[in-house]
Amino acid sequence: MNTTFLPSPDIMQSSLRSCLPDFTFVQWLSQINSTNIFLLQAAKDTQQESVRPALIGAHYQTSGKGRLGRKWTNEAGGTLMFSCAYDVFLPDNKLPMLAPVAGIVACEELRKTVGERFADRLMMKWPNDIQYQEAKLSGLLVETVRPSLSRQNENHRVVVVGMGMNLAHAKALSITLGRRVADWTSVLQDMYQDNQEVNVSIAVLVARIAKAWQKAFSLYEQEGFAPFVQRHTVLDALAGKQIDVWSEDKFVTQGIARGLNDHAHLLLEMSNGQYLPLMTGDITVRPHE
Numbered sequence: 001m002n003t004t005f006l007p008s009p010d011i012m013q014s015s016l017r018s019c020l021p022d023f024t025f026v027q028w029l030s031q032i033n034s035t036n037i038f039l040l041q042a043a044k045d046t047q048q049e050s051v052r053p054a055l056i057g058a059h060y061q062t063s064g065k066g067r068l069g070r071k072w073t074n075e076a077g078g079t080l081m082f083s084c085a086y087d088v089f090l091p092d093n094k095l096p097m098l099a100p101v102a103g104i105v106a107c108e109e110l111r112k113t114v115g116e117r118f119a120d121r122l123m124m125k126w127p128n129d130i131q132y133q134e135a136k137l138s139g140l141l142v143e144t145v146r147p148s149l150s151r152q153n154e155n156h157r158v159v160v161v162g163m164g165m166n167l168a169h170a171k172a173l174s175i176t177l178g179r180r181v182a183d184w185t186s187v188l189q190d191m192y193q194d195n196q197e198v199n200v201s202i203a204v205l206v207a208r209i210a211k212a213w214q215k216a217f218s219l220y221e222q223e224g225f226a227p228f229v230q231r232h233t234v235l236d237a238l239a240g241k242q243i244d245v246w247s248e249d250k251f252v253t254q255g256i257a258r259g260l261n262d263h264a265h266l267l268l269e270m271s272n273g274q275y276l277p278l279m280t281g282d283i284t285v286r287p288h289e
Contacts, residue, residue, distance in 0.1 A: 006080065006167060009059060012203055016055065019207035025054035028082075032058040035083035036162040040145050043085065043158040049149040050085075052158065055210050057082030078169050080184070080202065083162040084210045087147075088217055089155045096280045097225045097264040098217065099142040102161045103128025104228055105212045106140060107235050113205055118191050123237035126257075126266045127280040130165075131237050132187050135180035138165035161213055225264045232260050242288035243268070245278065254288055 006012070013028035020026055032038060035056045042050035061081055088098070103124045110130065111119040123131050130138040141162040170183035219227060233239070238257035245252040245268070255268035255276065265277035266285065278285070 006059060006202060012057065012206075015203035016057075016207055019204060020053075020055065020210060023053045023055055023210070024051035025056075027056045029056070029058045031060045031062065032056070033063040034061055034162075035081060036141055036143060036160050037063070039083050039085040039158075039160045040143060043145050043147045043160075046148045050147070050158075052085050052087050053210070053214055054085040055082060055206075057206065078167050080163070080165040080167055080206070082206055082210075083160055084213055085158055085160045086214055086217055088144075088157050088159050089153065089221060090157060091155055094220075094224075095144050095157065095159075097220065098144070098159055098161075099127045099140070099280050100232065100260065100264045101216050101220050101225070101228055102140050102142050102213055103130065104232050104235060105216045106130060106138065106163060106209050108231070109205065109209045109212050110138075111235075112208075114187065114191060118187075121187075121190075122235075124232065124235040125237040126232075126260065126285065127264075129237075132182035134237070135170070135182035137182040137184070137187070138163060140164075159217065163209065224262065225260075226262045228264070229260055229262060236260075238266070238285065238287075243285045244288050246284045246286065252283070257285070 007015070009028045009030045013026065016028060017026045035058055038056055039054060042054070058081055103126075106128075107122055107124040107130050111122050114122065121133050122137070123134075125131050125136075128140040128142070129136055130140075143160045143162075144157045145160070147156060147158050166181060166183040168183050168185045170181045170186055216228075236257075236259060239259060241257050242254065243257050244254045253268070253270075253276070255270045258267040258269050258275065261267055261277060263277070265279055268276040268278055270276055
């Protein structure tokens with residue numbers, strides 16, 4: 001088992017608390033059922049008021065989950081897994097756009113870590129998967145709930161963002177899952193002869209992503225998705241590609257991906273030249289084979 005990248009839970013927790021002085025709750029455990037579930041349940045607790053911004057991570061999740069109800073496959077020490085909770089004030093129709101915002105921001109922070117020379121190898125596949133050279137490196141799950149206590153107004157929501165990133169064992173995962181998977185070890189091996197300096201900074205990377213999400217959600221509250229359209233263009237893994245659209249494992253349609261509009265909808269150019277906007281939700285987009 002490769003645990004080089006992930007220090008002990010105590011060290012992770014101590015480092016994160018130092019890096020995130022403005023977060024009111026920071027915890028890192030050896031094991032948990034699901035970091036997303038923990039923060040969602042805290043927000044819905046009617047007996048004890050939860051505090052935010054909050055972050056919880058774990059070396060292992062017994063019931064980790066991904067998009068569309070999928071189970072997140074993880075191995076203790078081999079996967080980076082954490083979730084953050086923030087207060088946002090948005091109507092229901094503005095909540096789905098938080099998923100692409102979270103993906104854009106996480107990809108940007110990973111690019112900053114690898115530097116300009118290798119940044120363009122990291123891309124975001126809408127709505128929020130992060131790829132390294134077209135192999136999945138990280139997935140995000142964004143969920144929202146109304147807080148049970150201290151709700152400030154009708155639009156008060158708690159957004160919980162969970163991130164899982166493979167740290168090692170990409171080859172084995174690729175075989176198990178039947179699709180290309182990347183890991184952070186391989187990313188760094190492509191760039192560094194000696195990655196020891198990078199190994200000890202995983203907590204710093206988590207903290208940077210957590211703070212960037214907070215800043216981005218605040219910007220989205222104030223200005224909508226428009227400021228993120230161009231930021232997504234730089235990261236777009238689907239740009240100009242023929243893609244298939246699936247829903248509940250059934251083929252729906254196909255077309256050419258043409259970026260996102262101001263509502264974070266993926267624009268699909270159809271064979272007749274018209275554009276079909278795809279909303280985040282119970283759909284999957286895959287490059288056409």
